[in-house]
Amino acid sequence: SQTIHQWPATLVQPVGSPLSLECTVEGTSNPNLYWYRQAAGRGLQLLFYSVGIGQISSEVPQNLSASRPQDRQFILSSKKLLLSDSGFYLCAWSKMAGDTQYFGPGTRLTVL
Amino acid sequence: SQQGEEDPQALSIQEGENATMNCSYKTSINNLQWYRQNSGRGLVHLILIRSNEREKHSGRLRVTLDTSKKSSSLLITASRAADTASYFCATDANDYKLSFGAGTTVTVRA
Numbered sequence: 770s771q772t773i774h775q776w777p778a779t780l781v782q783p784v785g786s787p788l789s790l791e792c793t794v795e796g797t798s799n800p801n802l803y804w805y806r807q808a809a810g811r812g813l814q815l816l817f818y819s820v821g822i823g824q825i826s827s828e829v830p831q832n833l834s835a836s837r838p839q840d841r842q843f844i845l846s847s848k849k850l851l852l853s854d855s856g857f858y859l860c861a862w863s864k865m866a867g868d869t870q871y872f873g874p875g876t877r878l879t880v881l
Numbered sequence: 882s883q884q885g886e887e888d889p890q891a892l893s894i895q896e897g898e899n900a901t902m903n904c905s906y907k908t909s910i911n912n913l914q915w916y917r918q919n920s921g922r923g924l925v926h927l928i929l930i931r932s933n934e935r936e937k938h939s940g941r942l943r944v945t946l947d948t949s950k951k952s953s954s955l956l957i958t959a960s961r962a963a964d965t966a967s968y969f970c971a972t973d974a975n976d977y978k979l980s981f982g983a984g985t986t987v988t989v990r991a
Binding site: 801803805810811812813815818820826828857859861866867868869870871872873874875877 | 911912914916921922923924925929969971973978979981983986
């Protein structure tokens with residue numbers, strides 16, 4: 770069966786510090802991968818998606834970036850965090866575009 | 882951008898009652914999906930209904946889709962305390978991604 774992992778679960782970082790969130794998927798190959806951000810009490814905002822290794826599409830221009838160095842690894846990064854980067858970050862995968870998405874447990878990021 | 886919009890934003894019901902929430906969207910879709918999110922957790926897929934389907938059931942869940950009105954509804958029958966969560970609709974408009982609404986928060990009172 771497939772599983773998706775995200776870490777860390779929670780993170781408190783100062784403004785201006787770098788960020789690296791990691792997401793890995795097990796039990797499937799060539800998944801579509803997604804990074805979302807969710808503000809408190811709000812819906813999901815798609816940040817990045819990837820249909821293959823090295824292929825990243827950005828939905829929201831900001832100081833975040835994503836990379837997919839391996840088939841089942843998706844990394845969200847920032848060189849300098851802003852206060853507005855605080856939120857709940859969710860990674861998800863699907864077999865094909867438009868299919869059911871399977872979500873990781875999320876990372877709660879607080880930027881102080 | 883959000884395509885789906887859920888209504889109501891919040892819903893409080895007594896255990897055993899039914900809960901109904903609606904989703905409206907703007908463009909043509911391939912399918913519409915409903916997800917549940919417990920507080921502080923990831924989303925869990927509940928049901929997917931394709932554009933050529935009108936109704937679908939899964940356990941205590943019933944989903945309808947009216948493509949002429951660009952709307953869907955999710956009915957939870959005989960609600961339980963464990964159904965307390967936020968519910969999101971998501972639409973696939975054939976552009977490699979799902980668009981999620983802002984969600985309906987459901988509270989089931991014991």
